[in-house]
Amino acid sequence: LAKITQPISMDSYEGQEVNITCSHNNIATNDYITWYQQFPSQGPRFIIQGYKTKVTNEVASLFIPADRKSSTLSLPRVSLSDTAVYYCLVGERGGATNKLIFGTGTLLAVQP
């Protein structure tokens, strides 16, 4: 199974827009891309999910190019409370069943 890669860490300031990318070259054709936020000592929390093009909800946007081999989570105006680890999750092609694989995670540090 190919590794699903993300930048290890990113730094930002309050009020800025943050874009976190995820590379998934072997994504299954029929599976979604999902992003999660995780705080220390807690389980991941669902942020947004999409299949192609652009999806937007009240907290984030998700951009997916036509080849679906990458995706970008966009947080419009971050605050200190957005400091967390962010993971993408995709289904990878392989055998009879697609395997759900998490990305390596990106630690976002937001400063005042």
Next chain:
Amino acid sequence: NAGVTQTPKFQVLKTGQSMTLQCAQDMNHEYMSWYRQDPGMGLRLIHYSVGAGITDQGEVPNGYNVSRSTTEDFPLRLLSAAPSQTSVYFCASSYRRGNQPQHFGDGTRLSIL
């Protein structure tokens, strides 16, 4: 509205002991799964279930057994614990397989000596 509940929150075992990690959800979700999270390794899928009576292996299934006798419960069993199974374990659920996990429990921190 409990969501996904995992018990216990912490556990210390000796090598060779067995135990069951419990997971329950009250949202009538069909899809449930177990992940382990290790430093530098991210979250890895152990086993999953698409409905009562149906289970399948994930990325790292060796050393673990699961069963799904009801929609609500999805226990994870370690038959003979090994130090390599020291990890944080998360249970997750979603309405159906096409929707990737929507709700995670708060985890079980397991140490095996």
